[in-house]
Amino acid sequence: MTSTEQGRRKYDELADRYEEVFPYVADVGRQLITFAAPQPGWRVLDVGAGRGAVARAALDRGCVVTATDASQGMVARLAADFPDITARQMDAGRLDFPAGSFDLVTAGFVIQVLADPGMALAEAHRVLAPGGMLALSLEKQSVGRLRWLYELASEFFGIPVPDDDDENTGAMTAKKLTVLMTDAGFVDLTAEPVAMPVPLADASALWDWLAPRGLGDAVRSLPDERAEQFRDRFLAGAEDMDTGGGIKLDFQATLHKGLSAAPS
Template identity: 70%
Template sequence: MTSTEQGRRKYDELADRYEEIFPYVAEVGKLLVEHASPPSGARLLDVGAGRGAVARAALSLGCTVTAVDASQGMVERLACDFPDIEARQMDAGALAFPDASFDVVAAGFVIQVLPDPDVALAEAHRVLVPGGTIALSLEKQSVGRLRWLYELAAEYFGTPVPSDNDEDNGAVSSAQLDALLQAADFTNLATIPVEMPVSLANPPALWDWLTPRGLAEAVNALPAEQAESFRNRFLTQAETMQSNDGIALDFRATLHKAQKPCGQPASI
């Protein structure tokens, strides 16, 4: 399996507000499709399609789009929002399509949440035509100017302060993804970085940004006195951040493109 029941439930719950919580997803989806450069009429499979960031961009270029997601809630919203695409609930590691069904397979911010990314890449390879393109976006772990928040969370919740090195945090790095693509027999790798800072107006806006990401739930689980202490210290340090060049969250990604070799059979 390449997705989990817990993960599916999480994305079912986020389906109605996914792109509001993660506003950079739509822009990176557009950049990923541009990086893939599909010709008009290309058959594109969007794996882990979410609310359709990649599908939307591919449709605008004249692609024929099939979108799959492990979350039924996401699939229902996709079908409603994009009647021109075929939307189906499906696991990334068990694609119910014949060999050589697509010219492009794309996955936006999916590979890093899969417990078995190699299985998903093998499936992508199988359903691509020889010479077909795979395009993936990978979120980069970045502490950046929010190190004070990670240190505050470590003090109150005992969580480790992450490193700015993805591999130190157990996350998939850009180099590791390229290695996985090569191991799956993809060639002609091309990787580019993307920087998408997110600016927030004030400390309450930062709190609201973090609330659906688990902050409110964690704080509410503290004893009342500690919860109040955490909120006060959070707002104080966020105000300091705002006075020092504003509240801007460092968001980074890499876009990866590769090809299934021409003349190769659909399955390896």
């Protein structure tokens, strides 16, 4: 199975519960549309639309919205939930639209998961009318107060501990995205940060949050004794975090926008 096929299958499986698994998506989708500030009647294309967090915010502003996603499951749910949105299955790097078809292209938390983000940005530039706008949200990889958990995962699963300030990890960053947008022909670039805190009640709540997001499968792959050791140390670390200021997942993002330069 290729990485693209694996990604499609993952999002097909998440289609019914995507915004429950990632509850900040809807709020940041609204913020991205506020940031872009489209006018009623604008032709908007939302790429990698998922369940429609960005697309439905644009619809609420009176825009004419087309949404694409590589996952057929996501597209089916989006079309059923929002019949006023034209939903189509499509890859971000091969958009089946004529040049100059849209006034605004959006992508919420999409660019960092694409195998070739440069191609997707070039396609966004192609389908925009001259002077049209691209608006993106980018999730920031941040360790913060969860460093203890990353270190624990590194010990048990061999997962490298990320560095908040390392531009050489291969992850998409705001600086890298700025370069890619410029290379794709976008001008007048602006960006602003977004905080997405998710407070949790206690150590058990943190476990319950992470278990369906991959932690449960990882722990089940361990021998029984190691799995018990991991869980005990996880709960101890979470309780220390709770007493040291509370358990809050400090998700962060940046919003980016730029204008499509006219062909030279």
